[in-house]
Amino acid sequence: MAKTFTKSKLRDMASGYTFMSPVIIILGCFLLLPIAYAIFLSFHKVNLLGTVSYKFTGTANFERMLDDPRLWIALRNTAKYALIVVPSQTILALLLASILNMKLRYRNFFRIAFYLPTVTSSAVLVLIFMWIYNSNGLLNYLLELVGLPTYNWLGDPSVALLGIMIMNVWSTAPLFMVIYLAALQDIPENLYEAADIDGANAWHKFWRITVPQLKPVTFYVIVMGIIGTFQLFDQSYIFSAGSGGPNNATLTMVLLIYQYAFKNLDMGYASALAFLLAVVIMLITVVQRLIFREERLN
Structure with a gap:
């Protein structure tokens, strides 16, 4: 048997x-x-x-990282990018989802219109924004119309990374907006009805009911946003023609790995940098799992 x-x-x-x-x-x-x-x-x-x-x-190869100034520049740029982009896209996504969750006219049209940047090719978006930021582009044209001085948006190291940040917030916030929108529709209506009986206004309901109910989704959006920032490559590559310029202002971790691997043919060191990046992303994932575990316990 x-x-x-x-x-x-x-x-x-x-x-x-x-x-x-x-x-x-x-x-x-x-x-x-x-x-x-x-x-x-x-x-x-x-x-x-x-x-x-x-x-x-x-x-x-790992010891070499300590003496590599370009690595620290890439890490600083990536950290700066994450600290600005992740909160900005999270707040914008939540606000857009809250507005589109209201009973507005043509809200289905606006949902589709706001989501369009997400389905557009990243390379196409970069080319559009490069045309906007160009010395003879749309942004300087609008500044001239109102009598303001024009600016070299792509050539100034102090604002080059900011241009990529604006583009990424505009293109990634709609994706997280859809996630928030689905979560908003799962919040029980009786919570808002009870708040109305207690005399709560719209701000109190949003801050005391909506935000706490969306806490697990917010953690997910933040963690996925951080992981996405560490994987930033194509926008920085196209903006700077693969150099990370001007003056390494748009140099990111993945672009640095690409340069060492395919320009310098230093595959060993590039693989060590990729291993470092993988460890950072795995640590973020572990933090994400711990936070979700805490949310389930609560």
């Missing part, structure tokens, strides 16, 4: 893994193997010219 049960169980497991094998093979080839290979490269000096060779260097 036990042997029959064991054989039956093994047969079921074999059938299950057989059906799962295509997914396991795909994930192994395109996810697990690249990760393992990147970790392997981070401990080696790689020569890609001529005959490919690997020289084990131990932790030299």
Whole structure:
């Protein structure tokens, strides 16, 4: 009987893994193997010219990070980007969702209109905003119309990153708006009815009912926003033509990894930087899980 049960169980497991094998093979080839290979490269000096060779260097690539000034510039830019973009897009998404959740005329049209930047190609958005920020672009044209001086928005290191921030807040807030909008529709109406009976005004209802009820969603939006900021690449690359300029003002972590890997052909150090970035993102994910666990307990 036990042997029959064991054989039956093994047969079921074999059938299950057989059906799962295509997914396991795909994930192994395109996810697990690249990760393992990147970790392997981070401990080696790689020569890609001529005959490919690997020289084990131990932790030299990681020790090199401490003396790399461009790494600290990229980290500073990324941190500055996150501290401004994440709160801005979160607040804007919540405000838009709250407005569109009201019983307004043509609200379905406005929901579609506000969501359009999210479905537009990132490269197209960057080109549009580069035209706006150009010396002869729309922004300077509007400044001239009202008699204000024009400005070199793309060439000034003090405002170049700010231009990317504005574009990303405008393009990513609608995505989080949809998430907030779905969460707002799940808040029980009897909470607002009870608040009306107690004489609460619109601000009290928003601050005392809406915001606390959206707390888990807000944590999710913030964590996903932070992860997205650490993965910023295409906008910075197109804005600066791959240089991270002007004067490294738009240099981000992923763009720095790209430069070391494909411009300097320093795959070992680039892999070490990618490993560092992965560790940072995993730490953020762990914090996210701890926060959600706390929310479930509460």
